[in-house]
Amino acid sequence: MSKDQLIVFDTTLRDGEQSPGASMTREEKIRIARALEAMKVDIIEAGFPIASNGDFESVKAVAEIVKDSTVCGLARAKQVDIERAGAAIKPANSGRIHTFLATSPIHMEQKLRMSPDEVVEAAAKSVRMARQFTDDVEFSPEDAGRSDPDFLCRVIEAVINEGATTINIPDTVGYNVPHQFGALIKDLIERVPNSDKAIFSVHCHNDLGLAVGNSLSAILNGARQVECTINGLGERAGNASLEEIVMAVRTRQDVFPCDTRLDTTQIMNCSKLVAGITGFNVQPNKAIVGANAFAHESGIHQDGVLKSRETYEIMRAQDVGWSNNKLVLGKHSGRAAFKSRMAELKLEFSSEEELNEVFARFKTLADKKHDIFDEDLLALVNETVIEAENESIKLVSLRVCCETGETPNATMTLNINGEEKQSEASGDGPVDACFKAIEKLTNTGVTLQLYSVNAITTGTDSQGEVTVRIEKDGRVINGQGADTDIVIASAKSYINALNKVMSNAGRTHPQMSAV
Ligand code: KIV
Ligand code: ZN
Numbered sequence: 001m002s003k004d005q006l007i008v009f010d011t012t013l014r015d016g017e018q019s020p021g022a023s024m025t026r027e028e029k030i031r032i033a034r035a036l037e038a039m040k041v042d043i044i045e046a047g048f049p050i051a052s053n054g055d056f057e058s059v060k061a062v063a064e065i066v067k068d069s070t071v072c073g074l075a076r077a078k079q080v081d082i083e084r085a086g087a088a089i090k091p092a093n094s095g096r097i098h099t100f101l102a103t104s105p106i107h108m109e110q111k112l113r114m115s116p117d118e119v120v121e122a123a124a125k126s127v128r129m130a131r132q133f134t135d136d137v138e139f140s141p142e143d144a145g146r147s148d149p150d151f152l153c154r155v156i157e158a159v160i161n162e163g164a165t166t167i168n169i170p171d172t173v174g175y176n177v178p179h180q181f182g183a184l185i186k187d188l189i190e191r192v193p194n195s196d197k198a199i200f201s202v203h204c205h206n207d208l209g210l211a212v213g214n215s216l217s218a219i220l221n222g223a224r225q226v227e228c229t230i231n232g233l234g235e236r237a238g239n240a241s242l243e244e245i246v247m248a249v250r251t252r253q254d255v256f257p258c259d260t261r262l263d264t265t266q267i268m269n270c271s272k273l274v275a276g277i278t279g280f281n282v283q284p285n286k287a288i289v290g291a292n293a294f295a296h297e298s299g300i301h302q303d304g305v306l307k308s309r310e311t312y313e314i315m316r317a318q319d320v321g322w323s324n325n326k327l328v329l330g331k332h333s334g335r336a337a338f339k340s341r342m343a344e345l346k347l348e349f350s351s352e353e354e355l356n357e358v359f360a361r362f363k364t365l366a367d368k369k370h371d372i373f374d375e376d377l378l379a380l381v382n383e384t385v386i387e388a389e390n391e392s393i394k395l396v397s398l399r400v401c402c403e404t405g406e407t408p409n410a411t412m413t414l415n416i417n418g419e420e421k422q423s424e425a426s427g428d429g430p431v432d433a434c435f436k437a438i439e440k441l442t443n444t445g446v447t448l449q450l451y452s453v454n455a456i457t458t459g460t461d462s463q464g465e466v467t468v469r470i471e472k473d474g475r476v477i478n479g480q481g482a483d484t485d486i487v488i489a490s491a492k493s494y495i496n497a498l499n500k501v502m503s504n505a506g507r508t509h510p511q512m513s514a515v
Contacts, residue, residue: 004258006249007225009168009201010036010242011045012274013062014074016233021449021469021476022278025500026058031385032230033062035273037069038346039266041242043096045227048074049088050081056088063092070136072096077126086133096136098168099126103155104143116151120158127162138166140203145171149184153191160194166225167198171214174207174237182217189222201225204240206232211240216248219256230274231282231289243267243288243320251315266346268321272378279450279467279478288320323374331366335359345374347381358384368484369463375456379463379482383492386480392417392502393442393495400430400487412437412491431490438494444501446470446477453486466493472501 013029016022024032029046036044046062047055063071071092073085077099089095101112101123108114114122123139130137139159141152156167169188171181185202189195202218202225204211215226232241246264249256271289275282284291294317304311329341338359342349349355361380366372387394396413407426410433414421423440427433435448450469455462464486468479477500481492 003253004224006219006256006258006260007042007199007201008242008246008260008262009043009045009072009225009227010041010229011203011227011239012036012229012233012242013058014045014047015203015227015235015239016229016274016278017047018235019233019238019278019280021478022233022280023476023478024058024277026054026061027385028277029058030061030065032270032273032277033066033069033071035266035270036230037066038263039270040261040263041069042261043070043072043225045072045074045098047088049084050075050078056084059085059088060091063089063095067093070094070096072098072138075099075126075130077101077122079129082126082129082133086130089134094136095134096138096166097130097134098138098140099130100140100142100170101126102143103141103147103152104145105148106146107143116154120155123155124158124162127159127164131163135163135165137164138168138201139164140168140170142170143172144169145176145181145184146173149187149191152188156188156192156198157194160192160198165198166201167195168201168203168225168227169218169223170203170227171205171211172203174205174211176204176214177208177210178213178217181214182221185218185223186221199224201227203227205235206237206239209237211238212244212248215240215245216256219249219258224258230270231280231286233274233278233280241287243271247288247315247320264319265321268323269346269378272375276382276465276467276480277478279452279469279480281452281454281467288315293317294322329362329366329372329377330370331363333366333372338362341374342377342381345377347377354384365463365484369461371459371461373457376463379456379465382480383482386492386496391499393499395488395491395495396420398434398488398491400434402430408433410434410437410487412441414438414441414495416441430487434487434491435494438491438498442498444472444498446472446498446501449476451490453489456482464489466490468493468497470494470497470501475501477501 046059049056049059059073073088075081075085085097141155200223202215202223204214226245228242229239232238246260246262282289394415396415399411402408408430409426411424421441423437425433425436427436449471453464453466456465463482463484465482466489470477477497479493479497481489483489
């Protein structure tokens, strides 16, 4: 018997971006969207076009570039929102409008101040409007997890009659538990008279740590679309994690009556990209994508795995894209070997010049670092993209002095808009001294909110990858940098963030601007 398809709707670029501090620039959204497309995600929710011009432009840019996934824009049940979403998804090969209106008593009474009859009417009207822009319309009764099921049936029947093709049931506040949420989905599908005309979807938040459990229970009860994010990013405790849902369904095909069309070997790529761009690092013991997810520490486990992998492993690390720190290239590797490994990693170049540029960086790195791993190659591409975006400030040179009992001191030369400038500063540590030296030259007045450093691979010769988050006039901006020297990596990440400040790329919290 052939299995149903489980549609994967990724909302990393919309709900994921609503995590405080996780704002992304248009270019960053495009990079993530390309990675999601390469992973064969069915639908990419690229943003909330009415929230700001930046959000509108990002959704539009993703719609122009992505060809193999449907691109979706979110809209409240309001004409202005729907028109803006319709315009943003217009360039897409396949575009969807996702409109929502709250249906729980508390939201209707306290937030919307609308009667249930008014909500039914507004929901139906919003779908009717959205259908003028696309045939692919999704409706979400917000806070469905705390709504009256009888009322939900009424709203859902009305919006399907107006042409909604996907009905998404959100557990907006993460209040539900699996057996009850599954029963709700089953009940709705059975009781809504026209339920066969739409696909039922779920969108679970993780406030009680149950987002994935609730989503899986819904799938067992008839849901055929799941809304999720890479690394479980999202409002508050996050959304259901894409990698966990997809791998649970794939690994337990004996239990689930459906499967996704995802290329799961792209999961690690996406996870690293999202973690790097947002600065939300993945906890080491996180399922599937955490550094320890496939590590066996105890002697008994190691012995068992060496004798037969299946003794303690239910999935293969390679199937989700772990490269087992394989040595891929070294100092003597040529351009052809480099190009072919990049293609295997699905890292594409827009031109021969770009390939040459990354290859030159590879050679420089190989001079400093004997063994080059896949993770290093990803960081090189990252760095090239980042520097291509950086226009006003460039790092020319950095000298840092640290000695026991002495105050660390940094001497820095930057090229700012074509002019070289030098400064010197002391600090509590080498990174502090370095950031102060940059600030002396740029006078940006930004506040540092987050500084984090991670080793890209194992070993003391590993490159350090630094993420900083800075704030300026309510805008939150992330910056990244990588280098075998972590102080240089820190300077690069700070400069990357400052360049975004200069180019106005950072954004306020997307939903704040839409209230
Ligand atoms: O959590 C939620 O209810 C949402 C809706 C917009 C679907 O994100
Ligand atoms: Zn949500």
